[in-house]
Structure formats: structure tokens, C-alpha cells
Amino acid sequence: KPAEKSDSSDSDASAYVTPLVRRLAHQNDVDLSAVKGTGVGGRIRKQDVLDAAEARKAAQAEPAQQ
Amino acid sequence: MAASATAQEFDILVLGGGSGGYAAALRAVQLGFTVGLIEKGKLGGTCLHNGCIPTKALLHSAEIADGARDAEKYGVKATFESIDMNAVNAYKDGIIAGKYRGLQGLIKSKGITVIEGSGKLASQNTIDVDGTVYTGKHIILATGSFSRSLPGLEIGGKVITSDQALTMDFVPKSVIILGGGVIGCEFASVWKSFGVDVTIVEALPSLVPNEDASIVKNFERAFKKRGIKFNTGTRFKSVEQNDDGVVVSLEDGKTFEADLMLVAVGRGPVTQNLGYEEAGLTMDRGFVITNERLHTGVGTIYAIGDIVPGLQLAHRGFQQGIFVAEEIAGLKPVVVADLNIPKVTYSDPEIASVGYTEKAAREKFGDENVLTHEYNLAGNGKSSIIGTGGIVKLVREKDGPIVGVHMLGSRMGEQIGEAQLIVNWEAYPEDVAPLIHAHPTQNEALGEAHLALAGKPLHG
Amino acid sequence: MAASATAQEFDILVLGGGSGGYAAALRAVQLGFTVGLIEKGKLGGTCLHNGCIPTKALLHSAEIADGARDAEKYGVKATFESIDMNAVNAYKDGIIAGKYRGLQGLIKSKGITVIEGSGKLASQNTIDVDGTVYTGKHIILATGSFSRSLPGLEIGGKVITSDQALTMDFVPKSVIILGGGVIGCEFASVWKSFGVDVTIVEALPSLVPNEDASIVKNFERAFKKRGIKFNTGTRFKSVEQNDDGVVVSLEDGKTFEADLMLVAVGRGPVTQNLGYEEAGLTMDRGFVITNERLHTGVGTIYAIGDIVPGLQLAHRGFQQGIFVAEEIAGLKPVVVADLNIPKVTYSDPEIASVGYTEKAAREKFGDENVLTHEYNLAGNGKSSIIGTGGIVKLVREKDGPIVGVHMLGSRMGEQIGEAQLIVNWEAYPEDVAPLIHAHPTQNEALGEAHLALAGKPLHG
Numbered sequence: 001k002p003a004e005k006s007d008s009s010d011s012d013a014s015a016y017v018t019p020l021v022r023r024l025a026h027q028n029d030v031d032l033s034a035v036k037g038t039g040v041g042g043r044i045r046k047q048d049v050l051d052a053a054e055a056r057k058a059a060q061a062e063p064a065q066q
Numbered sequence: 067m068a069a070s071a072t073a074q075e076f077d078i079l080v081l082g083g084g085s086g087g088y089a090a091a092l093r094a095v096q097l098g099f100t101v102g103l104i105e106k107g108k109l110g111g112t113c114l115h116n117g118c119i120p121t122k123a124l125l126h127s128a129e130i131a132d133g134a135r136d137a138e139k140y141g142v143k144a145t146f147e148s149i150d151m152n153a154v155n156a157y158k159d160g161i162i163a164g165k166y167r168g169l170q171g172l173i174k175s176k177g178i179t180v181i182e183g184s185g186k187l188a189s190q191n192t193i194d195v196d197g198t199v200y201t202g203k204h205i206i207l208a209t210g211s212f213s214r215s216l217p218g219l220e221i222g223g224k225v226i227t228s229d230q231a232l233t234m235d236f237v238p239k240s241v242i243i244l245g246g247g248v249i250g251c252e253f254a255s256v257w258k259s260f261g262v263d264v265t266i267v268e269a270l271p272s273l274v275p276n277e278d279a280s281i282v283k284n285f286e287r288a289f290k291k292r293g294i295k296f297n298t299g300t301r302f303k304s305v306e307q308n309d310d311g312v313v314v315s316l317e318d319g320k321t322f323e324a325d326l327m328l329v330a331v332g333r334g335p336v337t338q339n340l341g342y343e344e345a346g347l348t349m350d351r352g353f354v355i356t357n358e359r360l361h362t363g364v365g366t367i368y369a370i371g372d373i374v375p376g377l378q379l380a381h382r383g384f385q386q387g388i389f390v391a392e393e394i395a396g397l398k399p400v401v402v403a404d405l406n407i408p409k410v411t412y413s414d415p416e417i418a419s420v421g422y423t424e425k426a427a428r429e430k431f432g433d434e435n436v437l438t439h440e441y442n443l444a445g446n447g448k449s450s451i452i453g454t455g456g457i458v459k460l461v462r463e464k465d466g467p468i469v470g471v472h473m474l475g476s477r478m479g480e481q482i483g484e485a486q487l488i489v490n491w492e493a494y495p496e497d498v499a500p501l502i503h504a505h506p507t508q509n510e511a512l513g514e515a516h517l518a519l520a521g522k523p524l525h526g
Numbered sequence: 527m528a529a530s531a532t533a534q535e536f537d538i539l540v541l542g543g544g545s546g547g548y549a550a551a552l553r554a555v556q557l558g559f560t561v562g563l564i565e566k567g568k569l570g571g572t573c574l575h576n577g578c579i580p581t582k583a584l585l586h587s588a589e590i591a592d593g594a595r596d597a598e599k600y601g602v603k604a605t606f607e608s609i610d611m612n613a614v615n616a617y618k619d620g621i622i623a624g625k626y627r628g629l630q631g632l633i634k635s636k637g638i639t640v641i642e643g644s645g646k647l648a649s650q651n652t653i654d655v656d657g658t659v660y661t662g663k664h665i666i667l668a669t670g671s672f673s674r675s676l677p678g679l680e681i682g683g684k685v686i687t688s689d690q691a692l693t694m695d696f697v698p699k700s701v702i703i704l705g706g707g708v709i710g711c712e713f714a715s716v717w718k719s720f721g722v723d724v725t726i727v728e729a730l731p732s733l734v735p736n737e738d739a740s741i742v743k744n745f746e747r748a749f750k751k752r753g754i755k756f757n758t759g760t761r762f763k764s765v766e767q768n769d770d771g772v773v774v775s776l777e778d779g780k781t782f783e784a785d786l787m788l789v790a791v792g793r794g795p796v797t798q799n800l801g802y803e804e805a806g807l808t809m810d811r812g813f814v815i816t817n818e819r820l821h822t823g824v825g826t827i828y829a830i831g832d833i834v835p836g837l838q839l840a841h842r843g844f845q846q847g848i849f850v851a852e853e854i855a856g857l858k859p860v861v862v863a864d865l866n867i868p869k870v871t872y873s874d875p876e877i878a879s880v881g882y883t884e885k886a887a888r889e890k891f892g893d894e895n896v897l898t899h900e901y902n903l904a905g906n907g908k909s910s911i912i913g914t915g916g917i918v919k920l921v922r923e924k925d926g927p928i929v930g931v932h933m934l935g936s937r938m939g940e941q942i943g944e945a946q947l948i949v950n951w952e953a954y955p956e957d958v959a960p961l962i963h964a965h966p967t968q969n970e971a972l973g974e975a976h977l978a979l980a981g982k983p984l985h986g
């Protein structure tokens with residue numbers, strides 16, 4: 001997929017996360033490599049991690065409710 | 067008992083209106099609770115009236131005196147004449163009065179009921195204030211601390227504590243300071259700048275013994291260079307007062323003479339005869355024992371500030387006060403470990419530290435898992451400009467975050483803000499390194515140290 | 527051409543040994559490259575010899591002068607007599623000499639080849655230094671900046687720039703400063719403390735026009751209180767020199783007289799006749815245009831520092847120098863936007879800022895998505911103790927991170943370290959709030975501001 005290639009520098013940039021985001025991801029058991037960053041250059045922001053944590057919680061809660 | 071106009075029932079009763087108590091009260095009313103704040107002396111407590119604030123005012127007068135004395139070095143022709151202690155006290159008291167007025171106004175405007183008088187825990191939910199009984203659904207104990215002495219060492223005459231030292235109307239010729247911790251070193255610094263012959267006597271092997279070894283070494287060197295004398299590693303034995311002053315003897319037989327002796331051997335908790343034991347609180351050498359969340363284990367009673375074992379610092383009191391108010395409100399606040407609370411000694415040079423010392427980190431993580439870097443302020447332009455030496459020492463877990471920052475130098479206390487964020491946010495040196503710090507500041511010394519520890523020193 | 531003992535081929539050739547150039551060279555040798563560093567003047571460039579360092583030395587002499595003058599307020603009897611400009615210069619030059627020696631030693635010890643002489647880009651891979659041609663696989667241009675003037679305004683005699691102002695051997699009675707930006711305001715501050723009658727003339731509607739509106743307002747008020755005069759909003763028209771001094775006329779006909787006029791209207795890039803256009807670089811009003819990663823778009827030529835449009839600051843130069851060395855090494859360094867680079871004006875009071883102003887944030891995120899908080903230093907104990915007012919202003923995205931921190935007050939420049947971490951790490955006020963700051967510091971003003979913006983002010 002050649003389209004993905006031009007994205008590679010983007011994903012390199014998003015590999016940098018702030019210590020706050022890293023710690024938050026750790027606390028919420030969120031795998032950063034699976035999170036899509038919405039910040040400048042695809043950078044992962046705090047809200048992205050919170051959203052990912054929320055999404056996972058929702059996914060886990062669903063079967064339990066049945 | 068006559069019915070009083072003041073309500074006698076509160077959601078929260080706070081005993082003691084110092085740093086811890088008033089912070090708890092302020093946060094509690096913000097969260098919608100009714101609060102009764104019991105204070106027998108002055109709102110603001112030790113910190114405002116006999117602690118942080120007056121000492122820092124003296125230290126600023128000291129800085130001004132040194133500046134005038136050394137003015138010529140900077141091309142300024144000025145003559146230092148003398149210290150006018152009445153004027154120093156007027157300045158200091160003016161600062162205290164301003165802050166005190168502000169605090170009283172704030173407490174009042176927020177609707178906190180201040181109950182003047184001496185309180186005693188009467189049951190798990192009541193406090194007796196000079197005969198009137200007040201009820202609180204929750205009780206927060208914040209009765210603070212007092213200047214301790216050693217067994218058999220009586221305070222009086224020419225043997226004083228910080229309380230007297232802060233209200234003296236003359237500059238002594240010579241002083242012996244018993245205790246080389248924060249308070250002792252701050253007074254040593256002030257007096258030296260005021261022209262006093264100062265000798266510190268410390269039983270432990272060094273001054274500021276809680277600090278990282280590199281800080282200790284450089285701090286002692288700086289004090290020596292300033293002409294502040296100290297005798298460490300030998301215990302105090304006795305003191306005699308005579309017409310001329312005091313004669314202090316150590317256990318090894320050495321004696322020292324001076325006009326005065328300041329006893330600065332620590333602060334004891336104010337907990338005696340306050341009904342704490344009777345209510346069933348767990349006590350240890352006078353301190354109130356709590357769990358990590360500051361609950362005493364009895365009813366809905368919490369304890370905060372200097373009566374809880376640990377760092378005796380005003381901002382720890384603030385933090386604990388806020389914490390308990392939020393805890394009562396069910397907000398589940400985050401526990402901040404003492405280790406990660408910033409500590410500053412405001413002497414010249416200043417010491418600022420947060421997190422693990424190198425030694426503690428080695429014990430915790432193992433020798434092979436700790437890396438350190440020491441950056442010398444000789445390489446920092448702004449420090450040279452203001453004429454200070456010093457160091458920044460970083461302690462990191464190998465392949466892990468910065469776990470300790472230790473700094474020494476004039477004005478370096480102000481760098482503790484960035485340092486504490488780094489430690490509390492578990493930053494790696496590599497996280498700090500790309501953020502080049504403003505030039506030329508003392509702050510960039512922190513940046514350089516992180517660059518170096520990240521393996522890419524800029525100027526090294 | 528005679529064969530020279532010095533190698534003439536390098537992995538990296540750096541043109542200009544100022545903040546940007548020498549940082550690039552140092553980082554490049556660390557990464558294993560061979561480096562030739564071409565410098566026609568003195569290593570260290572503007573910042574060390576005619577910029578940051580000497581101005582901050584003057585500002586410290588100014589602080590000492592003010593301290594001696596106001597000593598009585600703090601209980602210190604001292605008499606301020608005069609400024610001895612020769613001694614001021616000796617102090618200042620001593621600082622420069624020390625740093626210069628250190629830098630030369632460092633550059634040498636790291637194995638960087640310093641090529642003395644004036645270089646000119648001869649092709650995409652070569653630089654001609656006074657007739658000798660050197661080759662670099664990569665070239666980094668870092669030729670810096672010079673004091674600009676206005677069209678038709680000639681420098682000379684009693685009309686000077688910062689270069690002359692930094693080497694004056696007398697204190698003038700009165701000065702007119704053309705330009706109310708950083709450099710103009712720093713000199714205004716120094717001279718006022720030295721007893722000079724100072725008037726700033728600024729064409730834009732305010733002093734320090736790049737700062738947040740709240741900072742501008744409070745800064746102007748503080749300068750006014752210090753007796754620094756300024757006339758804003760009207761453009762300079764002409765200046766006449768006579769035996770007594772200068773007469774400055776504005777476009778509205780107003781005139782001002784003084785001993786001297788300092789022209790501080792900005793810095794222009796040093797790029798003329800250096801072969802830049804000929805090599806095909808994109809130029810704009812003398813600046814070298816690059817992409818975000820500082821590549822010029824031509825061959826392997828990069829540009830850094832004051833010749834690249836944006837903030838003209840030494841630490842931006844350092845950062846860009848390090849960045850380009852790492853970029854060449856393939857390390858893919860993180861881009862630090864100019865917006866997130868800390869800025870300090872070292873006048874009294876100091877200004878420190880990083881990130882969006884309120885106005886810029888409203889434009890970027892929309893009026894309804896921006897929250898701000900202004901904390902007044904009147905509530906900060908340490909600021910009262912050292913006798914300064916000021917503010918801390920925070921700008922946050924609603925439900926998002928802090929995007930701007932703006933501070934004013936004596937010594938507040940040193941707070942920029944914590945501020946830049948907060949902004950660069952995209953912290954929420956709620957991330958900062960639980961970390962109580964050390965008491966009593968100026969630093970805790972930052973803590974209070976974050977507590978307030980997180981909805982739980984401690985003292986407010």
C-alpha cells in the first residue's frame with residue numbers, strides 16, 4: 001500500500017508522547033501504539049488516551065450487562 | 067450554658083487555624099460544607115507569624131545587606147553601614163500584618179465560622195472550646211507544632227528558640243546555633259549577613275543531613291567560604307549562662323562561647339492534653355498516627371500538618387488540608403507521598419530538592435539501576451552574573467524516569483517548581499531534553515543537566 | 527593554493543560560531559561527525575559578546591544599585607553613591623571573558639576544527655573562507671543578525687545601537703530609546719536604575735507589543751511607576767544631533783531632547799553578499815526560508831538561528847543547532863514550534879511567557895473555547911517580601927490543556943521552566959493542581975493560578 005508510506009514520518013512524530021500521556025496510558029492500561037493521535041502531526045494527546053480508555057471500558061461493560 | 071448566636075454544629079470542625087487547618091477550611095467551604103475553625107492564637111499559625119514568612123523577610127534583609135556590602139564588585143558605589151533591627155522588624159511585621167489581614171478577610175468572606183479559643187477533643191464528634199461544646203460531623207485536627215528542646219536543656223534568658231530569635235531588637239555579636247537543619251541554617255545565614263560571628267553545633271556528621279550527599283558537601287563548603295563555622299558529629303552536653311553570654315560544652319569536652327544560643331533541634335507536635343488519647347487516637351511520641359489518607363482510624367477524625375509524622379512544611383499542611391476536605395467530599399483525591407513534596411532551605415546558598423537522594427534511590431532500585439548527573443553552576447551564565455556557585459544533581463532510574471532533583475545555589479529554590487513537575491510526572495531526561503530552556507537564566511541549568519543525562523550535554 | 531595542515535573536508539561545515547552555530551557543531555561531533563566551524567569574529571557570537579550576557583550583567587548591576595538605594599526599607603542602613611561605569615564594564619567583561627574562555631576550551635576539547643575568517647557559500651557543498659575553499663557533506667548556515675536601523679536613520683555619534691550602549695564608559699543624563707521591544711525595555715530598565723532620565727518612543731500602540739494584553743497593561747503601569755517615560759502609538763520622524771545631544775521628532779510634531787538616542791528597532795539577518803542567493807536559497811527580506819525541519823530546499827544546506835524568520839533568541843538558536851545536527855544524523859528529532867519556546871524580558875519587572883496569548887488562543891480555538899485566569903502577585907508572600915508586584919496569567923483550552931502562560935514581576939523570568947513544561951507537555955490545570963508548590967516561593971504563584979483555573983483556588 002504505497003499510500004501508507006508517506007504516512008510513515010507522521011507516525012514517527014506521533015511516537016513522541018508527553019510524560020503525562022505516557023503515565024495516563026499506563027494507569028488506564030491503554031496501548032499507545034493502538035491509539036490514533038489527534039494532535040499536531042498525529043501526536044497523541046491526553047484526550048485521545050481518555051477516549052481510548054472510555055471506549056475500552058464501554059466494550060468491556062457491554063457483555064456484562066447482558 | 068447560655069445559647070450562643072454562633073451555630074454550634076458544623077459539617078466539619080477544624081481544630082487549629084495554621085497552614086493545614088485554614089487550607090482544609092477553605093477547601094471545605096468551597097465544596098459546600100459548613101465549617102467551624104477553632105483557633106486559640108492567630109489565624110495563619112506558625113508559618114505566618116513565627117515561621118516561613120518572618121524568616122524569609124529576615125533572609126531578604128540579609129540579601130540586601132550582602133548586596134550593599136559587595137556592591138563595588140558590580141560597579142555600584144555604595145556603603146553598607148549597619149543593620150537597624152527595629153527597621154528590619156518593622157519591615158517583617160509589615161509583611162506579616164498584610165498577609166494576616168488578607169487571610170482574615172478571605173476566611174470571613176468565604177463564610178467560615180472562626181471560633182476563638184482553646185479547643186479540646188471531647189468525643190469523636192465534639193470539641194470543647196473554653197467550655198462551649200461544638201459538634202462536627204467530621205473533625206480535622208491541625209494543632210501544629212512548637213520549638214522543641216533537648217531533655218534537660220531549658221529555654222530562657224540567653225538560650226532561645228526561633229520564636230525569640232524572630233523578635234529580637236538587637237544584633238548579637240556572636241551566636242551558637244544548636245542544630246544544623248533547615249531552621250538552624252537559615253538563621254545562621256541571616257545572622258552571618260548581619261555581621262554576627264556564627265557557630266553551628268550539630269550532632270549528626272553533617273549540616274542539612276537529610277539532603278543528598280553532593281548537596282551536603284557543596285553546602286558545607288559554601289557556608290565555610292562565607293565564614294559560618296560549624297562543628298559536626300559531636301553531641302551537645304550542656305550550656306551555662308553568665309553575664310557575658312553562654313558557654314556551650316559538647317560531649318567531647320570542647321567548649322564554645324557566644325552572646326546567645328539558638329536551639330533549633332526540631333519541632334514537636336502540639337497534642338498534649340487535647341483529649342487525643344482519650345478519644346482513642348493512636349499516638350507515637352506525641353504525633354498522631356493516620357493511614358495514608360490521613361484518617362486517624364477513629365470515627366470521622368482526620369489529622370493533618372505538623373502533628374502527622376513526616377515533613378514539617380507549610381505546603382505539606384496546605385496539601386493535606388485540601389486533601390482531607392476533598393476526601394470527606396468523596397472526591398478520592400490522589401495521595402502525594404512526602405517523597406515527592408518539594409523542600410527548600412532558604413539560606414544563602416539555597417537548597418531545593420524533591421524525590422530520592424542518590425543513596426535512597428540506590429537502596430530502592432539497586433546500585434546498578436541508578437544513574438546520576440551533577441551539573442556545576444560554574445557553567446551557568448546567569449549564576450555567574452549574580453555571583454553564585456552551586457550544583458544541579460539529577461537521579462534517574464536506569465532506562466526510567468527522573469526520581470530525584472537536588473539543587474544548590476543562591477535563588478535556586480525557585481527552580482523547584484520545574485523539578486517537582488519532572489519528578490511527579492515521571493519524566494525521562496529525554497522528555498525534558500528537547501525543550502531548550504530560556505537563556506540566560508538559572509533555569510537553563512536544569513535543562514543542561516537533563517541534556518547531559520539524556521546523553522547529549524550541550525555545554526559539557 | 528598551498529596545501530594546508532588543516533583538513534578541508536568535513537562531514538559538516540558550519541558558517542558562524544554564535545549560539546546556533548556552535549550548538550550545532552557540538553552536537554554534531556557528539557554524534558560522530560567531523561565538523562568545521564567558520565567564524566570571522568569571536569566564538570559565542572552576538573549572545574555572548576554583544577547580547578544576552580552583557581545585558582544581563584548590566585541588569586544585575588542595576589538590581590544591586592536599586593537594592594542599595596532602597597536598603598532602608600528592609601532595615602539595612604546603606605548609602606548609594608554612584609555608578610562607576612568602568613567598574614561595571616570590568617565586571618561585565620570579566621563575565622564575558624570567563625564564558626568565552628570556557629567556550630573556546632570546550633570547542634577545542636571536542637575536536638571541532640575552528641576556521642577563522644570570513645566565509646562565503648561557494649557552491650552547494652563548499653564555503654570559501656578568505657580564499658581557501660572548504661567542503662562539507664552538509665552545510666549549516668548560522669550567520670546571525672545585526673542591529674537594524676530605520677530607513678534614512680543613520681547610526682553614529684549620539685545615535686547608537688545596543689553595540690555601543692554595551693561599551694559606554696559613562697552614564698548619560700538622559701536617553702531616548704527608539705523601540706519598546708525586549709532590547710529597548712531592558713536598556714530602559716538598566717539606565718533608569720543607573721539614574722538616567724529615560725523616554726521610550728514606540729510606534730505601535732504599546733510597549734512589548736508581542737506580549738499578552740494583560741502583561742502589557744501591568745508592565746506599562748510598572749514602568750510608569752518606576753518613572754520610565756514612554757510615548758506609544760506615534761512614529762518616529764527624524765533626529766538631529768547638536769552639541770548638547772539629540773532632538774527627536776515624531777510624525778505628530780512632538781519633540782524630545784536627550785543626551786543620546788538608542789535605536790532598538792529590531793535585528794536584521796546577516797545574509798548579504800554571502801553567496802546565499804547565488805546558491806539558490808529562497809530568501810525573504812534578507813531572511814533564509816526553510817521548511818519546518820530547517821532545510822533550505824537546496825542540496826544538504828540547513829539554516830538556523832537569527833537568519834531564519836521567527837523568534838530571535840539564543841536558546842532557539844541552540845535548539846535549532848541541536849535539531850539540525852540530529853536531523854542530519856537521522857535521529858528524527860521533535861520539532862519545537864516557536865510558539866512553545868520560552869521568552870523572557872529581563873527588565874525590572876521581568877516578563878516571561880510561553881504559548882498562546884489570550885488573543886491568539888481565541889483566534890485559534892474560538893472565543894467560547896478559551897478560559898483564562900489571572901493571579902495577582904499581591905497574594906504571593908515571597909513577592910511581597912522581595913517587594914515586587916506582578917501577575918501570572920494562564921490561558922487554557924476549555925476542557926483541554928494549558929496553552930499559554932504569561933508572567934510579570936521581578937525575578938519571574940526564572941519561573942518559565944515550569945511554565946514551558948506545562949505548555950509543552952500539554953498539561954491540564956488539574957494535572958498541576960494536586961502538586962502543591964513550595965512555600966514561600968514566587969513559584970507557588972504558578973501553583974495558585976493552576977488551582978484557581980482547576981476550580982479550586984487555595985487563597986482566592
Ligand SMILES: Cc1cc2nc3c(=O)[nH]c(=O)nc-3n(C[C@H](O)[C@H](O)[C@H](O)COP(=O)(O)OP(=O)(O)OC[C@H]3O[C@@H](n4cnc5c(N)ncnc54)[C@H](O)[C@@H]3O)c2cc1C
Nearest residue numbers: 082084085086106111112113117185210371372378379380
Ligand atoms: C522558624 C521556622 C521557619 C519555617 N519555615 C518554613 C518554610 O520556609 N517553609 C515551610 O514550608 N515551612 C516552614 N516552617 C514550618 C511551617 O511553619 C509548619 O510546617 C506549618 O506551620 C505547619 O502547619 P500546621 O497547620 O500543621 O501547624 P501550625 O502552623 O503550627 O498551626 C497550628 C495552629 O493551631 C493552633 N492551635 C494549637 N492548639 C490549639 C488548640 N488546642 N485550640 C485552638 N487552636 C490551637 C495554633 O495556635 C496554631 O495557629 C517553618 C517553621 C519555623 C518554626
Ligand SMILES: Cc1cc2nc3c(=O)[nH]c(=O)nc-3n(C[C@H](O)[C@H](O)[C@H](O)COP(=O)(O)OP(=O)(O)OC[C@H]3O[C@@H](n4cnc5c(N)ncnc54)[C@H](O)[C@@H]3O)c2cc1C
Nearest residue numbers: 542544545546566571572577578645670831832838839840
Ligand atoms: C542586546 C541584545 C540582547 C539580547 N538578549 C538576549 C537574551 O537575553 N536572550 C536570548 O535568548 N537572546 C538574546 N538576544 C538575541 C541573541 O543574541 C541572538 O538570538 C543569538 O545570538 C542568535 O544566534 P545566532 O547563532 O543565530 O547568531 P549570532 O549570535 O549573531 O552569531 C552569528 C555568528 O556568525 C558569525 N558570522 C557572520 N557572518 C559570518 C561569515 N560570513 N563568516 C564567518 N562568520 C560569520 C558572526 O561573527 C557571529 O559570531 C539578544 C540580542 C541582543 C542584540
